[in-house]
Amino acid sequence: MKSKTLLAYAGLCILAIAGGLLAGYLTFHPRHPRPVTEAVLLHEAKPLPEFTLSDTAGQGFTRAALLGHWSLLYFGYTHCPDACPTTLSELDHMQGQLRGVPAADKPAVYFISVDPQRDDLALLRNYALYFNPAFIGATGNVESLKALTAPLGVDFSYDPADRKGDYGVNHSTFVVLVDPEAREVALFTPPLQPKRMAADYLAILKYYGENT
Amino acid sequence: MPRRLPVLLLLLAAFVPAARGEGPSVRAGHVWIRQAPPGVSVLAGYFSIENLTDKPLTLTSVKSPDFGTVEMHESVSQGGTESMRQVGEVDIPALGSVEFKPGGYHVMLMQPKKNLFAGDMVSLTLAFSDGSELAILAPVRRDPPQR
Numbered sequence: 467m468k469s470k471t472l473l474a475y476a477g478l479c480i481l482a483i484a485g486g487l488l489a490g491y492l493t494f495h496p497r498h499p500r501p502v503t504e505a506v507l508l509h510e511a512k513p514l515p516e517f518t519l520s521d522t523a524g525q526g527f528t529r530a531a532l533l534g535h536w537s538l539l540y541f542g543y544t545h546c547p548d549a550c551p552t553t554l555s556e557l558d559h560m561q562g563q564l565r566g567v568p569a570a571d572k573p574a575v576y577f578i579s580v581d582p583q584r585d586d587l588a589l590l591r592n593y594a595l596y597f598n599p600a601f602i603g604a605t606g607n608v609e610s611l612k613a614l615t616a617p618l619g620v621d622f623s624y625d626p627a628d629r630k631g632d633y634g635v636n637h638s639t640f641v642v643l644v645d646p647e648a649r650e651v652a653l654f655t656p657p658l659q660p661k662r663m664a665a666d667y668l669a670i671l672k673y674y675g676e677n678t
Numbered sequence: 679m680p681r682r683l684p685v686l687l688l689l690l691a692a693f694v695p696a697a698r699g700e701g702p703s704v705r706a707g708h709v710w711i712r713q714a715p716p717g718v719s720v721l722a723g724y725f726s727i728e729n730l731t732d733k734p735l736t737l738t739s740v741k742s743p744d745f746g747t748v749e750m751h752e753s754v755s756q757g758g759t760e761s762m763r764q765v766g767e768v769d770i771p772a773l774g775s776v777e778f779k780p781g782g783y784h785v786m787l788m789q790p791k792k793n794l795f796a797g798d799m800v801s802l803t804l805a806f807s808d809g810s811e812l813a814i815l816a817p818v819r820r821d822p823p824q825r
């Protein structure tokens with residue numbers, strides 16, 4: 467008789483503790499766990515500052531242009547023989563992996579030239595289109611570029627020119643994922659794997675869709 | 679399918695060793711040149727080289743009759759920022775291999791003598807420290823060959 471009451475009491479205690487733990491968990495954790503991705507998922511989405519560049523879509527490329535859809539930003543230059551064509555063709559393959567995804571959930575891809583001295587919009591248009599007809603090229607003067615690159619942690623600098631006036635541009639090689647509220651949410655670092663990137667992108671989309 | 683022909687040629691070219699003296703000292707594989715997007719006149723070439731000898735070898739130059747200048751470059755990544763530097767030579771360890779691939783070593787092909795498109799073949803001559811040379815045919819492609 468006594469042991470039965472004790473048992474019931476213990477059971478109640480356990481229930482209370484479990485309930486408390488659950489409540490605590492729900493308070494401090496979002497309902498859906500962070501996805502495990504190869505992409506570097508920022509702990510907290512980081513709002514982008516205002517910036518003004520020009521793009522090949524004919525509109526000004528500003529913070530407002532990033533609102534309402536997901537975007538991938540990559541910074542490089544057209545005279546880049548190795549990293550830029552490699553990345554852009556991998557981004558094209560990633561888009562291929564997202565073929566079945568509704569258009570509204572597909573990311574816009576921006577190739578932003580940090581070499582405005584050699585890259586004008588006409589050149590950028592042909593260059594971006596070569597990789598994917600939907601890719602958008604953008605650029606602006608160095609100061610305007612820095613307004614966007616500095617807060618993203620994107621670096622660029624110029625090597626000294628050789629006798630023919632050719633020079634290399636050192637630049638960050640990660641791809642920045644921006645959400646529909648124009649916030650930086652993740653980075654994809656090379657070597658990029660289009661399949662994995664597409665899977666990570668969808669996982670992040672889902673995570674943000676369920677937790678906002 | 680005419681597009682298959684360059685691939686076949688490549689396979690043939692890639693496994694013809696540099697014959698000299700006692701036997702071949704190097705072998706090349708996975709040879710390809712990335713097609714330049716419009717407005718760009720610099721192409722990057724990639725391959726792997728295998729040292730078949732038990733002594734270290736050095737790749738000392740790459741030449742091509744189809745380009746004004748050919749250099750060996752290395753993409754170096756530091757803290758997420760990539761830069762390129764020219765390299766004079768590349769060592770290949772004894773019975774080892776070195777890969778020229780995106781994000782690493784690549785051949786910079788500058789001042790093309792004609793426009794090159796996917797499917798075109800470019801001849802490259804690789805010279806090594808033991809005096810041997812390896813002639814290879816590199817197909818121009820949009821994408822890397824399948825491994």
Ligand SMILES: [Cu+2]
Pocket residue numbers: 547548751752762784785786
């Ligand atoms: Cu280079």
